[in-house]
Amino acid sequence: LMKQVVDINKYSRSHHIPSALLSDCQGSIRPQLPGDTRWKSKLDCIDSYTKNQAHMVQIIQDNPGEIDCKIVQKIMNHKLYVNLVELAEQLRPVAVALDRAQADSTNLADAYDIMKKLLTEPLLAPHCDTVQKRFDKAIQPCHMVAYMLHPKYNGHGM
Structure with a gap:
């Protein structure tokens, strides 16, 4: 799951057209990538994708051919989205525990x-x-x- 969401977020950040189209969408946020030194970065990566997914679908529909077809398949995969939402729900208590432990x-x-x-x-x-x-x-x-x-x-x- 993480590899797929990282691929999508990396593509959305590093390609000019998708990045510009996403930033033009009201309510979208900058896609986050996980880092080795930030414990909650995987949750942040998943959250940024799930918040942007509807915007990405709209971008694909409004701009056919602008987004790589492999990325389009991943974005349009509803099961991936559902699994990521479930994973985020499971990671959230761990993230809260990490915040408390690091206080x-x-x-x-x-x-x-x-x-x-x-x-x-x-x-x-x-x-x-x-x-x-x-x-x-x-x-x-x-x-x-x-x-x-x-x-x-x-x-x-x-």
Whole structure:
């Protein structure tokens, strides 16, 4: 999925005509590409595509022949769009957890709470084994003690 959305966004950014046509559409946003150093960049890439997809379809209809046929096939693939929307829904709780974990005020108790919430997130149910493995690897006894002693949490839900 990511390769396809990256191909579309890369094409939309690097080719003059599609880039200009997309920027002329009211409500469109600049297509984003994932980066190795930004943890949430894949979600940003997917979000930029899903927000622009209707505009891209309109561009294809209004300007036949201006967009590469391989890119047109990917844009017109409704199943790709639906799968990307579902993937974005699953990635969003992880992105929120990353934001919380990277905050300046995050402590060991917060880290435990963040991981615990990921374990119970309904959108991540298909990946609960993977999340549990990460939880088991990341959470140490000091996290649990901090969670039990922290006045905000007092060990609730352990």
